[in-house]
Amino acid sequence: MTPETVIAIAPEAPTKPAETPTEAPSRPSSAPGETDTEKSSDSDLDDEIQRIIREIPDPTPQPGGE
Amino acid sequence: MENALFGTETEYAAAGNMSPTEVAYRIKDGIFGSRKYGLIEPAPREWGESPGNGGFLFNGGRMYLDSGHLEYATPECRTLDDLIAAEHAGDRILLSMIDELQLKGEAFFIKNNTDHFGNTYGYHENYCIRSSPRTRDFVEGILPFLVTRQIFAGAGMYKPASTRPRASRLPALPGTVDGSPPPPFQISQRAPFTSVDVSHRVRFGGRPILNLRDESHAGRRYSRLHNIIGDANRSEFATKLKIGTMALVAQLLDEGWTSEVEIELEDPVASLKKISGEPTGTWMVKLANGSEMSAIDIQRVYLHEATRRYLGRDEDTIWVLRQWASVLNTLETDRFRLDGYLDWVTKFLQLKSFAAKAPRGWEEPALIKLDLAYHHIDPSVSLFNLLQRQGKLQPIIAPERAEAMMVNPPTGSRANARGRIVQAMSTARADSDINWALISRRLGERASYGDERTMVYEYVDDWVDVQRADAWYLIPYIIDWGAIAYKNHILELGDPFSEYGAEASGYSATVPDWVGA
Numbered sequence: 118m119t120p121e122t123v124i125a126i127a128p129e130a131p132t133k134p135a136e137t138p139t140e141a142p143s144r145p146s147s148a149p150g151e152t153d154t155e156k157s158s159d160s161d162l163d164d165e166i167q168r169i170i171r172e173i174p175d176p177t178p179q180p181g182g183e
Numbered sequence: 184m185e186n187a188l189f190g191t192e193t194e195y196a197a198a199g200n201m202s203p204t205e206v207a208y209r210i211k212d213g214i215f216g217s218r219k220y221g222l223i224e225p226a227p228r229e230w231g232e233s234p235g236n237g238g239f240l241f242n243g244g245r246m247y248l249d250s251g252h253l254e255y256a257t258p259e260c261r262t263l264d265d266l267i268a269a270e271h272a273g274d275r276i277l278l279s280m281i282d283e284l285q286l287k288g289e290a291f292f293i294k295n296n297t298d299h300f301g302n303t304y305g306y307h308e309n310y311c312i313r314s315s316p317r318t319r320d321f322v323e324g325i326l327p328f329l330v331t332r333q334i335f336a337g338a339g340m341y342k343p344a345s346t347r348p349r350a351s352r353l354p355a356l357p358g359t360v361d362g363s364p365p366p367p368f369q370i371s372q373r374a375p376f377t378s379v380d381v382s383h384r385v386r387f388g389g390r391p392i393l394n395l396r397d398e399s400h401a402g403r404r405y406s407r408l409h410n411i412i413g414d415a416n417r418s419e420f421a422t423k424l425k426i427g428t429m430a431l432v433a434q435l436l437d438e439g440w441t442s443e444v445e446i447e448l449e450d451p452v453a454s455l456k457k458i459s460g461e462p463t464g465t466w467m468v469k470l471a472n473g474s475e476m477s478a479i480d481i482q483r484v485y486l487h488e489a490t491r492r493y494l495g496r497d498e499d500t501i502w503v504l505r506q507w508a509s510v511l512n513t514l515e516t517d518r519f520r521l522d523g524y525l526d527w528v529t530k531f532l533q534l535k536s537f538a539a540k541a542p543r544g545w546e547e548p549a550l551i552k553l554d555l556a557y558h559h560i561d562p563s564v565s566l567f568n569l570l571q572r573q574g575k576l577q578p579i580i581a582p583e584r585a586e587a588m589m590v591n592p593p594t595g596s597r598a599n600a601r602g603r604i605v606q607a608m609s610t611a612r613a614d615s616d617i618n619w620a621l622i623s624r625r626l627g628e629r630a631s632y633g634d635e636r637t638m639v640y641e642y643v644d645d646w647v648d649v650q651r652a653d654a655w656y657l658i659p660y661i662i663d664w665g666a667i668a669y670k671n672h673i674l675e676l677g678d679p680f681s682e683y684g685a686e687a688s689g690y691s692a693t694v695p696d697w698v699g700a
Contacts, residue, residue: 162569162573163540165569166533166537166553166556166566166569169553169556169564169565169566169569170549170552170553170556172288172563172564173198173291173555173556173559173564174198174199174291176298176299176300176551176552176555177196177197177198177203177298178203178298178300178302179196179197179203179251179252179298179300179302179304180203180204180250180251180252180302180304181250181302181303181304181386182194182249182250182252182254182302182303182304182305183194183249183250183304183305183385183411
């Protein structure tokens with residue numbers, strides 16, 4: 118990413134929407150040593166969510182903090 | 184990041200088979216009893232910080248009890264990735280202790296800002312600046328930024344009507360883009376608890392958007408901007424953008440910049456709450472001049488000036504400016520494309536998906552647990568970590584970096600010296616010089632508060648107090664962010680940007696000679 122590229126996507130006028138092409142934030146590159154993870158199906162995710170809900174404690178009042 | 188130094192403080196929530204405070208105490212005692220991560224502090228420092236309340240860590244940070252919570256202050260960091268690693272290191276230290284004390288499944292820590300019972304606890308950000316954050320220009324300059332930053336920094340919060348906080352001023356009818364009823368969801372966890380624009384206090388008398396506390400821990404040359412309105416994030420991307428943008432804005436204001444575009448808000452607290460209550464809304468807020476402006480465009484004012492002044496100067500700044508622009512553009516056109524980047528968006532979509540399949544929809548009671556599950560730090564029960572394993576979230580730093588930061592300080596600041604010396608003191612068993620019973624007898628006094636009996640201590644401000652009282656027999660060492668003192672051997676660390684390499688080496692090498700002497 119060069120400074121010139123950053124200029125190209127920086128907004129011009131702060132009072133109106135930028136007219137630069139919309140882009141999703143760049144995904145950071147994979148961390149060193151990471152292997153690809155298999156994407157589970159939605160049903161696997163739902164099952165895991167149900168498991169998590171069972172295993173974590175119920176909401177617990179906390180001391181008021183700062 | 185050039186000219187920047189930052190650190191954060193996280194008050195963890197706790198839960199399990201014990202009370203939250205008991206969990207906090209047991210883990211704190213385990214951390215310092217094990218001598219694996221830090222050194223206990225013998226001095227009573229102030230109200231609520233009795234002898235042994237906590238201590239400094241080998242990574243240069245600090246772990247201690249505050250208002251019944253275990254609180255972790257990171258070391259001062261020069262890079263955003265170091266800050267992320269330091270935050271993760273705190274989580275890992277807690278999890279490591281849970282394992283070591285065989286409390287897995289019995290003790291849990293949660294990194295968020297509300298318990299859904301009307302209580303809030305903090306995530307504080309600290310930025311080293313050169314001017315005072317208490318001037319009118321600084322306050323007026325930063326308020327619009329703090330009010331609107333939640334659109335990418337908010338952690339999100341499920342908020343059914345039954346769990347509204349006691350002191351909330353939630354808007355009755357937050358606007359939505361398509362006119363449909365708003366979902367029971369807040370973008371920011373802290374916004375509903377905020378009631379004043381600015382305050383010298385952090386909670387009593389009203390929780391402020393901007394806290395005016397300025398304990399620099401670095402003499403008169405620097406000030407410390409202490410921000411308490413932010414949420415504790417799980418997303419590394421959101422954390423990096425949250426801290427990075429704030430660091431740049433702090434520098435703008437430090438340099439005396441004032442906006443040529445009118446962005447002063449008519450009512451900052453009302454604007455904060457309005458935006459927070461509009462996950463699908465327009466984010467339009469009223470300005471003091473009577474017009475309206477969107478939160479995105481207010482953010483663009485800061486982005487525009489930061490780009491003009493700081494473009495290309497260092498890796499962190501390049502990343503922040505690029506992602507700040509891109510995120511604002513995407514928030515404007517299709518905010519839910521930021522699933523996997525922003526915590527509030529990611530959580531909102533997960534809760535929405537769950538609600539769509541639940542018998543009671545958005546009123547399903549399990550949604551509160553799901554909200555909390557996002558913030559559990561134990562990967563085996565954390566919704567955030569589950570999504571990460573599923574490939575829906577991309578980490579920014581390698582796990583090894585966070586692992587290393589558990590016991591190694593970052594480079595580039597006095598945190599490096601502090602961490603190395605604390606390690607040396609622990610290795611030399613400096614805490615064996617502490618006579619806890621004597622401290623209680625000499626500095627403590629039993630007092631009654633209603634039906635409760637408690638110990639109240641005479642506080643020790645710093646090493647000057649100990650030296651003046653010739654009390655090294657009582658308090659053998661005292662460690663502060665800006666100085667370390669062991670039995671009258673003083674090392675001042677007044678410049679937060681210096682590593683004090685040679686001084687730290689010399690001090691560390693000599694510490695064993697002082698133990699037991």
